[in-house]
Amino acid sequence: MESNYINDDQLDLLLNELASLYGYDFTGYARSSMKRRVNRLIIVDKFTNFEALLETIKNDSTYFRRFVEEITVNVTEMYRDPSTFKMIREKVLPAIATQPFIRIWHAGCSTGEEVYSMAIMLHEANLLHKSLIYATDLSSLAIENIKQGIFPLSQIAKDTENYLASGGKNNFSEYYTVKKDTAIFNQNLKTKIITATHNLVSDSSFNEFQLIFCRNVLIYFNKSLQDRVLTLFDESLETLGFLILGTKENIRFTKVAAKFSQPDNTQKIWRKIL
Amino acid sequence: MAQNIVGDCDWPVVVIGGSAGSLSVVTGILSALPMPLAAKIIVVLHRKNTSDIILLALLSKKTALPVIEVEDKEELQPGHIYLTPPDYHLLIETCNSFSLDSSDRVHYSRPSIDVTFISVAEMFRNKVIGILLSGSNGDGAKGLAYIKRNGGTTLVQNPETAEFPFMPQQAINLNCVDMIINGNEIGNKLVEILGKLSISPES
Numbered sequence: 001m002e003s004n005y006i007n008d009d010q011l012d013l014l015l016n017e018l019a020s021l022y023g024y025d026f027t028g029y030a031r032s033s034m035k036r037r038v039n040r041l042i043i044v045d046k047f048t049n050f051e052a053l054l055e056t057i058k059n060d061s062t063y064f065r066r067f068v069e070e071i072t073v074n075v076t077e078m079y080r081d082p083s084t085f086k087m088i089r090e091k092v093l094p095a096i097a098t099q100p101f102i103r104i105w106h107a108g109c110s111t112g113e114e115v116y117s118m119a120i121m122l123h124e125a126n127l128l129h130k131s132l133i134y135a136t137d138l139s140s141l142a143i144e145n146i147k148q149g150i151f152p153l154s155q156i157a158k159d160t161e162n163y164l165a166s167g168g169k170n171n172f173s174e175y176y177t178v179k180k181d182t183a184i185f186n187q188n189l190k191t192k193i194i195t196a197t198h199n200l201v202s203d204s205s206f207n208e209f210q211l212i213f214c215r216n217v218l219i220y221f222n223k224s225l226q227d228r229v230l231t232l233f234d235e236s237l238e239t240l241g242f243l244i245l246g247t248k249e250n251i252r253f254t255k256v257a258a259k260f261s262q263p264d265n266t267q268k269i270w271r272k273i274l
Numbered sequence: 275m276a277q278n279i280v281g282d283c284d285w286p287v288v289v290i291g292g293s294a295g296s297l298s299v300v301t302g303i304l305s306a307l308p309m310p311l312a313a314k315i316i317v318v319l320h321r322k323n324t325s326d327i328i329l330l331a332l333l334s335k336k337t338a339l340p341v342i343e344v345e346d347k348e349e350l351q352p353g354h355i356y357l358t359p360p361d362y363h364l365l366i367e368t369c370n371s372f373s374l375d376s377s378d379r380v381h382y383s384r385p386s387i388d389v390t391f392i393s394v395a396e397m398f399r400n401k402v403i404g405i406l407l408s409g410s411n412g413d414g415a416k417g418l419a420y421i422k423r424n425g426g427t428t429l430v431q432n433p434e435t436a437e438f439p440f441m442p443q444q445a446i447n448l449n450c451v452d453m454i455i456n457g458n459e460i461g462n463k464l465v466e467i468l469g470k471l472s473i474s475p476e477s
Binding site: 030031033216219222223246248249 | 344345346347359362363365366367371373374375376377378389393396
């Protein structure tokens with residue numbers, strides 16, 4: 001049964017403990033969603049109440065790691081929202097194709113489905129050889145998964161459908177080999193992917209990019225953290241670089257709004273103009 | 275009983291949940307709403323991930339009030355009707371803004387009616403009017419009970435008038451329903467409830 005195990009004071013207490021004990025600052029996360037996830041974890045991990053969860057987090061660093069994974073790891077799929085990837089294929093890649101060297105950052109990329117989606121599109125546009133894709137996430141488990149490039153076979157039907165809807169012309173099965181119930185993606189894709197853990201709350205920019213993906217990550221942040229992260233992206237993008245967000249995310253009401261233009265208002269793709 | 279509106283957080287919040295067979299009831303409710311409207315309206319519908327534009331256009335035709343499909347951190351304003359976007363849970367972040375969440379489905383649903391009902395109840399307590407309509411899924415009943423527990427008013431579509439009676443019946447079985455109303459009378463009933471709150475928009 002889903003109900004309110006924790007109140008606002010308890011959430012504040014928990015967030016303060018996480019910051020002081022482990023150095024993880026979740027205070028800029030959207031409270032509504034954070035509460036929901038903490039409640040879910042209390043139920044799933046069968047804690048009797050909030051205090052029991054708090055005690056375990058304080059005394060058991062192994063459990064703390066599980067807590068972070070459960071609080072942050074998100075739903076993703078290959079070519080999620082295929083029309084966005086279609087526009088990247090048709091409009092964005094041609095615009096950056098003339099660059100001598102292409103750098104792309106997938107920030108908060110979770111288990112990496114969109115990273116591999118992008119690598120495949122670059123390969124098909126004959127751009128992969130001069131590209132580097134930086135894939136970062138808070139979760140070290142997610143990062144490990146990206147390095148391996150192994151995804152559940154059960155997802156492949158949906159992934160293939162999305163690939164085709166995004167304008168993919170090849171046989172999607174050329175990009176992986178099947179082993180038991182997994183799909184292992186090709187080595188040539190992996191050589192162009194650089195992985196690292198990165199915390200959008202506290203870490204800074206580490207390069208300059210033509211393209212930054214950050215999809216369905218900002219929804220978990222409050223407005224002031226959104227401003228911080230979008231400023232970080234602004235500083236990390238070349239002029240005329242592209243920023244790609246989730247389908248229900250928007251920079252309208254944020255600090256960076258005036259610095260970007262949106263070429264097609266049905267797609268969450270912005271271009272840095274200032 | 276007269277109530278004074280002192281701020282954004284004091285407006286009544288009407289939250290409507292529906293699944294299979296609920297669309298015509300929702301459009302009926304929207305067409306009954308007066309303008310200006312002294313309430314915030316939130317609509318959560320189970321929907322296939324087909325075009326959201328069509329549903330938005332359909333609902334917009336039924337009322338002169340602005341109908342908005344919510345984007346992340348969208349403002350929650352009185353006199354507006356907010357539609358949950360497909361494939362996201364809709365949460366209340368502050369008393370005048372939303373937040374979206376794309377975590378696991380609840381009752382095989384994203385958006386889930388329970389998730390939004392619970393979030394609305396936590397923020398707005400006794401200012402909530404929860405309405406649960408036709409559907410063949412168990413989603414929404416626990417959320418409606420939660421609204422009731424937090425002092426809100428609860429209403430379901432009379433299962434006998436529902437194309438799919440399961441969903442409102444689940445709520446009735448939880449003993450959390452203040453009013454059971456025929457589908458085509460819910461709009462007028464809602465207007466009557468809002469009228470009794472004697473709230474007029476601040477000038």
